Amino acid sequence: MKDKDYKISFAPMEGITGQTFRRVHAKMYGGVDDYYTPFLAANKNHAFKHRETREFLPFTPNLIPQVIASNPKDFVWAAGVLRDAGYSEVNLNLGCPSSTVVTKKKGAGLLRDLEQLNRYLDEIFEEDDLPKISIKTRTGYENNDNAAAIGKIYAKYPICEVIIHPRAREEFYNGMPDINAFLNMAEHLTCPVCYNGDIRTVQDFERLKEDLKDVNHFMIGRGLLADPGLALAIKGIDEKQDKAMLHNYLSVLWDEYSKELSSERAVLFKMKELWYYLEWHYPMLKKEINAIRKSKSGAEYQTLVVRVLDN
Ligand SMILES: Cc1cc2nc3c(=O)[nH]c(=O)nc-3n(C[C@H](O)[C@H](O)[C@H](O)COP(=O)(O)O)c2cc1C
Known part of the structure; x- marks a missing residue:
């Protein structure tokens, strides 16, 4: 970061x-x-589930709560709750591609009908007592042809930042992020813009920062699951890149999930999901990691992890 x-x-x-993972990673x-909460669902009953409340209470600095809502009134309610909890920014999810979400016209489902998107944002930005609102968006629904049109809609509102994941909803996470779609949307925006998508190595970051000279903010998801030290490495700090450090981190995560979750099975499930991404960083250990992902008990899991990470 010179x-x-x-x-x-x-x-x-x-x-x-979730909060346990974020705490341990930090x-x-x-x-x-900063970290963002996974989406908090704002429904018409105007009550967060206990599990969701724990994501944002007590107030945590450097945390931006994210809300998903099919009805702007529900978003406004949720943003009010988060303001009262001390948050100065709330992020609106306009990117989730899952079928159960988009059929309820939320997440990326709101990118399908641009008139409706307009009305939705009109209603949210009519409110004047809300925290700052940022948006996390994809660049289209079926394809990226509407990236500029969506950008023009966003430009009409006092959005504090737009985080762009340049894929259409129909692509889910397949194919490559479309940098042109990113630029087509970004050129219409006057607010700050953040790039998100497929940063897995320091080299990916270096390349993107050259391609996107006006962008100062990058968001990383799966790359940081695969290599939890990636943000440090990007910032030129390499000392946390070894297997012993990773083992330590996974052990602390195991212990913390064990306090939070009701069964060993649930903890094992969480850890095995992480190993799916860790394999991206250790492709040469595919066979060993496959065995970890098939382990049937905590004891078996721990033995296999020692075998992979302690030599
Ligand atoms: C398992 C999974 C869960 C996700 N959950 C959310 C979510 O709750 N809110 C959101 O805005 N994006 C969510 N995303 C999308 C990521 O935030 C991110 O946009 C996407 O993974 C692309 O970035 P990456 O290539 O750096 O991972 C999720 C992605 C995955 C794979």
Whole structure:
């Protein structure tokens, strides 16, 4: 980070980057400037589930709560709750591609009908007593042809930042991020813009920062699951890149999940999910990691992890 200061955020990932995970990552590695909660669902009953409340209470600095809502009134309610909890920014999810989400016209489902998107944002930005609102968006629904049109809609509102994941909803996470779609949307925006998508190595980051000279903020999700020290490495700090450090981090995560979750099976499930991404960083250990992902008990899991990480 010799030339200018870049901000790196840890992307929200439902089912993975919950409060326990974020706390352990921040303590053991860090290197990211802020974390986002996985989406909090604002429904018409105007009550968060206990599990969701624990994501944002007590107030945590450097945490941006994210909300998903099909009805703007529900978003406004949730943003009010988060303001009262002390948050000065709330992020609106306009990117989740899952079928159950988009059929309810939320997440990326709101990118399908641009008139409706307009009305939705009109209603939210009519409110004047809300925290700052940022948006995390994809660049289209079926394809990226509407990236510029969506950008023009966003430009009409006092959005504090747009985080762009340049894929259409229909692509889910397949193919490559479309840098042109990113630029087509970004050129219409007057607010700050953040790039998100497929940063897995320091080289990926270096390349993107050259391609996107006006961007100072990058968000990383799966790359940081695969290599929890990636943000540090991007910032030129390499000392946390070894296997012993990774083993330590995974042990602390195991212990913390064991306090939070009701069964060993649930803890094992969480850890095995992480190993899916860790394999990206250790492709040469594919066979051994496959065995870890098939382990049937905590004891078997721990033995296999020692075998992979302690030599
Ligand atoms: C398992 C999983 C869960 C996710 N959950 C969320 C979420 O709750 N909110 C959100 O905005 N994006 C969510 N995403 C998308 C990520 O935040 C991010 O945009 C995407 O993974 C692309 O960035 P990456 O290539 O750096 O991972 C999720 C992605 C995955 C794979």
